[in-house]
């Protein structure tokens with residue numbers, strides 16, 4: 001690919017009526033403009049965020065229509081709000097300068113634009129007029145997708161060390177009120193529960209202080225809807241995520257003009273960060289997709305962006321798998337696993353995944369209270385090592401994958417006894433365990449090396465291992481790093497240096513093993529962010545695999561993540577029939593976590609056929625455009641569909657998600673989306689259970705127009721609780 005790269009120093013120096021030179025910087029996507037403009041003191045402000053302005057001359061007129069300064073708070077619409085000088089509202093930046101001074105101001109220096117393929121990267125340089133502090137605001141735009149990635153670099157060119165106590169990634173300003181915020185809170189087994197609220201004056205904060213598993217209780221994903229509550233196909237919405245694996249803080253500040261100030265970044269909680277002379281702090285990215293056709297379009301834009309530009313192997317192959325976790329827990333041996341490997345093959349799956357419990361000898365991992373950290377095969381359970389199982393898999397023509405949790409340790413382990421100083425723990429206080437384990441101190445390069453070696457030696461000994469499930473089950477309690485202390489680095493670096501240490505390890509792993517599939521897991525959905533997904537092919541949304549709950553969970557994750565990243569397994573959870581479970585899991589990256597020998601013959605037959613069927617339509621689910629059709633929050637049923645790029649093939653999933661009021665059937669058609677109005681289509685029900693027939697007539701030809709304006713009734717009822725329809729163009 002030829003790389004066209006050029007730099008343009010911005011020329012837009014416009015002369016306003018009173019002859020004061022002002023700079024106007026538009027950040028533009030296909031449908032939206034964000035306009036930044038300097039004032040007569042050269043401070044940079046956001047004067048517009050909304051639908052695309054087509055005439056450059058219009059940019060000059062925007063600011064005159066508003067009055068942004070506030071006698072009480074300074075200026076609300078600063079493009080990156082400093083503190084300690086003229087601003088008294090929530091800042092984006094707080095600095096203790098080299099001489100101890102706490103005041104910062106920022107003025108515009110210059111702007112540079114780089115274009116590379118589909119990306120436009122605008123870098124705006126600001127500086128403090130008194131101190132030699134540089135701030136670079138970065139905006140990377142994928143214009144056609146209306147997706148923006150924003151981050152900040154803070155460069156210390158002062159005479160000595162400075163200390164940052166706030167260092168946001170992005171500081172946005174919106175005047176198109178009202179604002180409705182949807183955020184996603186939860187806990188273990190209840191991840192990603194949405195709440196929508198109208199923002200009123202004051203600050204609403206989303207944050208995490210958990211250190212690791214940062215998404216467990218609340219997530220850095222949010223949705224802002226402008227003027228009215230979010231709708232699927234109408235209205236302006238912004239779907240955003242702070243792509244950071246540690247503590248985050250996102251402030252939604254409605255100012256006294258009822259405008260929205262959004263300040264997002266690393267959580268400054270216990271995290272004052274020192275920058276040596278010459279050092280740069282690079283913040284994580286705020287990533288957002290903007291749409292004026294509701295959340296559906298915003299999600300599709302984000303999905304396409306994620307697959308194309310972000311997720312490891314985002315448009316590549318995904319392996320269906322059988323996981324032994326819920327079939328065996330810690331209780332297995334070679335024979336049991338060999339049987340599961342044959343089951344993997346018999347079911348027609350691609351890979352067998354060996355979960356927790358395969359390691360530890362002096363402290364065998366027979367439960368979750370011992371062995372974590374000792375990554376040698378348990379000789380009793382696996383006398384012939386992993387190599388034997390890899391060979392068994394090969395014999396059966398399936399691939400082999402392995403579970404690890406390399407950032408963590410049980411106190412009952414050789415690792416802990418040898419390196420007690422490698423854990424995060426307050427030295428004077430009793431250890432506080434989470435699932436009987438502690439977090440290793442990834443600020444320490446020796447620990448980083450250890451974690452790398454865990455992965456490296458597994459691959460070196462067994463180069464044919466094709467998949468890793470990387471788990472993370474504890475939060476950081478008693479935050480204290482022995483390594484930072486020994487190296488005279490402030491303890492307030494811990495939360496940040498931990499995450500950066502993790503990224504360093506993953507960088508090293510990916511340099512050596514660029515494409516092995518890896519699943520990101522965090523005891524359920526504690527981790528799924530777009531920084532980690534640079535290294536992972538998929539994530540585990542929740543340990544809750546009850547298919548009814550999964551309909552809701554997967555629905556909520558689908559706002560932000562494409563199906564190709566969402567691992568969905570069939571397990572024993574839930575009372576629904578096998579067909580229902582398989583159909584729900586087929587809306588993502590399909591896997592199984594069951595004891596196959598417990599399936600009756602119909603379930604077994606159905607499952608094998610459904611896996612074959614999944615392999616036929618998975619390109620639609622994994623790579624197609626997703627359309628949410630009927631929300632389980634508003635209906636007793638849920639319906640989604642995926643359409644290929646040519647609009648010639650689609651698959652529609654329909655489920656009875658509640659029968660609280662004895663809802664016996666879908667009483668009306670469900671309108672499809674994303675098809676071609678002028679094309680003709682046939683509809684066929686697939687994944688039928690043995691000895692059942694579809695109640696739909698597959699001989700009918702429908703127009704795309706009909707399917708999108710009238711729809712079809714999938715005939716979901718108490719006997720047909722899940723229905724999958726394949727829609728193909730009739731030629």
Ligand code: DGJ
Pocket residue numbers: 325355356403471473521522523524540542543
């Ligand atoms: C938590 C994960 O979410 C489970 O799938 C399983 O891997 C266990 N950890 C193993 O300890």
